[in-house]
Amino acid sequence: MATTSTTSPARVKAAAPISEPDRDCQLCPRLAAFRNTNRAQKPDWFNAPVPSFGDRNGRLAIVGLAPGLQGANRTGRPFTGDYAGDLLYATLIEYRFASGVYQARPDDGMTLVDCRIVNGVHCVPPQNKPLPLEIANCRPFLIAAIESMPKLKAIVALGRIAHETTVKALGLRASSVPFAHGAVHEAGRYRLYDSYHCSRYNTNTGVLTPEMFRSVFAKVRADLA
Numbered sequence: 001m002a003t004t005s006t007t008s009p010a011r012v013k014a015a016a017p018i019s020e021p022d023r024d025c026q027l028c029p030r031l032a033a034f035r036n037t038n039r040a041q042k043p044d045w046f047n048a049p050v051p052s053f054g055d056r057n058g059r060l061a062i063v064g065l066a067p068g069l070q071g072a073n074r075t076g077r078p079f080t081g082d083y084a085g086d087l088l089y090a091t092l093i094e095y096r097f098a099s100g101v102y103q104a105r106p107d108d109g110m111t112l113v114d115c116r117i118v119n120g121v122h123c124v125p126p127q128n129k130p131l132p133l134e135i136a137n138c139r140p141f142l143i144a145a146i147e148s149m150p151k152l153k154a155i156v157a158l159g160r161i162a163h164e165t166t167v168k169a170l171g172l173r174a175s176s177v178p179f180a181h182g183a184v185h186e187a188g189r190y191r192l193y194d195s196y197h198c199s200r201y202n203t204n205t206g207v208l209t210p211e212m213f214r215s216v217f218a219k220v221r222a223d224l225a
Helices: 031-042 084-092 132-147 161-167 200-204 210-224
Strands: 004-007 060-064 116-118 154-158 184-187 190-195
Touching: 004 154, 060 132, 060 161, 084 161, 084 200, 116 132, 154 200, 154 210, 161 190, 190 210
Parallel strands: 004 184, 060 116, 060 154, 154 190
Antiparallel strands: 184 190
16 A cells, blocks of 8 residues: 655755766776676677666656666666566556657667656666665765756655665655655655566566556656646
């Protein structure tokens, strides 16, 4: 069942002058080493910090965890090329946050509408598991990305880790905004919506069904309409 909490955020201050890391960002040595290994093995892949995708003037931001090795790390566009993108983009198209046809490649012509996607961690981590320090190192880019969206009203966090780093980026107390699928948290001028991550593991195990996922975006659409 959806829950709602209300809290006042601390002032968000960007700790980095730009909202995206550069192609050879060295903030996280483990991720930089993994990137170099991938570049040597797959020189035709993107293999760099994956930039955000969508409309900076959008009212909705979607925060994911990190690029998938054979998804965004390969294609260079968030959630593009793996199962999570299949479910996410189909849902965004259904609720008019995207237009066009998703074909799992960055040149498919699909565009986001009133919406932008950013990851909590921009570089692919080994085993899809970023370390706490790596999440913290990348948080200034998330803060800057939020600040770069002047019309932002709604944020959807995909998974507990995305929720936790978003909460910290907004300067909120974690205890005041506990993660739960379907939860809605009031945070000053923002409204934070929680969803389980749309990973193949979550859907295969029944943790998340397509209906559960769509219900989150149906609520966002109704609130923004």
